[in-house]
Amino acid sequence: MINYLITGGAGFIGSTLANHLSKENKVIVLDDLSMGKKENLVVNLNLEFIEGSVTDKDLMTEVLSNNKFDYIFHLAAIASVADSVERPVETHQINFESVLMMLELIRKYQKDLKRLVFSSSAAVYGDEPTLPKHEDSVIRPLTPYAVDKFAAEQYVLDYNHLYGINTSAVRFFNVYGPNQNPESPYSGVISILVDRYKKIQKGEDTHFTLFGDGSQSRDFVFIEDVIQALLLVASKDEALGRQFNVGTGNAITLNELIEVIDETLNINLSVKHESERDGDIKDSVADISRLKKLGYKPNFSVQEGMKKYLASEELF
Ligand code: NAD
Numbered sequence: 001m002i003n004y005l006i007t008g009g010a011g012f013i014g015s016t017l018a019n020h021l022s023k024e025n026k027v028i029v030l031d032d033l034s035m036g037k038k039e040n041l042v043v044n045l046n047l048e049f050i051e052g053s054v055t056d057k058d059l060m061t062e063v064l065s066n067n068k069f070d071y072i073f074h075l076a077a078i079a080s081v082a083d084s085v086e087r088p089v090e091t092h093q094i095n096f097e098s099v100l101m102m103l104e105l106i107r108k109y110q111k112d113l114k115r116l117v118f119s120s121s122a123a124v125y126g127d128e129p130t131l132p133k134h135e136d137s138v139i140r141p142l143t144p145y146a147v148d149k150f151a152a153e154q155y156v157l158d159y160n161h162l163y164g165i166n167t168s169a170v171r172f173f174n175v176y177g178p179n180q181n182p183e184s185p186y187s188g189v190i191s192i193l194v195d196r197y198k199k200i201q202k203g204e205d206t207h208f209t210l211f212g213d214g215s216q217s218r219d220f221v222f223i224e225d226v227i228q229a230l231l232l233v234a235s236k237d238e239a240l241g242r243q244f245n246v247g248t249g250n251a252i253t254l255n256e257l258i259e260v261i262d263e264t265l266n267i268n269l270s271v272k273h274e275s276e277r278d279g280d281i282k283d284s285v286a287d288i289s290r291l292k293k294l295g296y297k298p299n300f301s302v303q304e305g306m307k308k309y310l311a312s313e314e315l316f
Pocket residue numbers: 007008009010011012013014030031032033034035036037052053054055074075076077078079080094119120121122171172173174175176180181188
């Protein structure tokens with residue numbers, strides 16, 4: 001059996017990956033449940049859950065010295081850009097310091113690791129206007145989140161070049177799908193939108209707060225395509241020591257996205273505007289040619305992905 005460690009594995013992307021991998025492999029999930037939920041994980045004899053923080057050195061030492069992992073996916077982070085603007089010091093401990101500490105522990109205890117995959121972000125590109133973003137585009141991080149993701153990603157790749165540890169990084173664009181937690185004001189926008197549409201269908205009086213005029217655009221990528229990308233990056237030799245954009249190659253504005261969901265569900269969402277968030281990126285879209293060379297083929301446009309997501313939530 002292949003052994004996996006997934007940090008942040010009770011969260012949105014991590015739990016989907018853990019549920020997929022634990023069908024046939026041994027998976028340890030480590031999560032502090034700050035955003036993730038145990039209920040996201042399908043109970044399975046192959047899956048072990050450890051509640052704790054990636055910043056806890058004693059715990060991380062115990063986990064990494066007592067197990068022999070083939071693959072580690074480091075997904076634990078405070079995923080919200082806006083939260084990092086509110087709490088730069090706390091988010092830095094989790095989004096950067098824990099990564100460096102883990103790299104040292106891997107160097108010491110995980111000599112046979114086949115791959116560490118680190119979850120970086122499209123946020124590293126910032127607001128430099130040239131689109132689409134390819135991996136060699138200008139890096140101009142605008143927020144503590146983006147600075148930490150870029151620095152951590154570079155350390156992760158450097159540990160490959162300097163110490164021969166098998167590492168890769170993925171720069172996710174905007175991922176959406178089942179198990180994304182909508183409960184925080186900092187949650188991913190699609191999870192918040194879906195939550196509002198659900199409430200409307202239940203007859204509740206609610207609205208969606210749109211920061212800015214809704215003309216900001218994102219490359220929204222469905223979770224199933226993200227799992228495909230993670231498995232490819234983890235398994236291909238060509239991915240060693242490199243970073244990969246994970247998106248669809250197409251963007252949509254928030255206004256257009258709301259129109260798509262309104263039409264699909266035959267609902268007219270009530271939208272209230274507030275001023276744009278500090279550090280918010282205007283437009284973002286991925287060039288995915290590097291990932292395609294590994295064999296990646298996105299299977300879901302945002303229209304198709306949204307239909308599958310809304311159907312799985314029994315919204316239509
Ligand atoms: P998520 O919030 O659902 O998952 C992150 C998980 O990490 C949560 O379960 C949370 O409880 C856990 N966590 C937070 N702090 C922790 C700590 N100190 N110790 C242990 N666990 C901790 O977010 P997600 O969307 O699944 O994101 C996964 C990763 O991908 C994150 O690193 C995020 O920054 C990155 N990412 C996500 C997106 C996206 O669009 N969702 C885009 C770019 C990058």
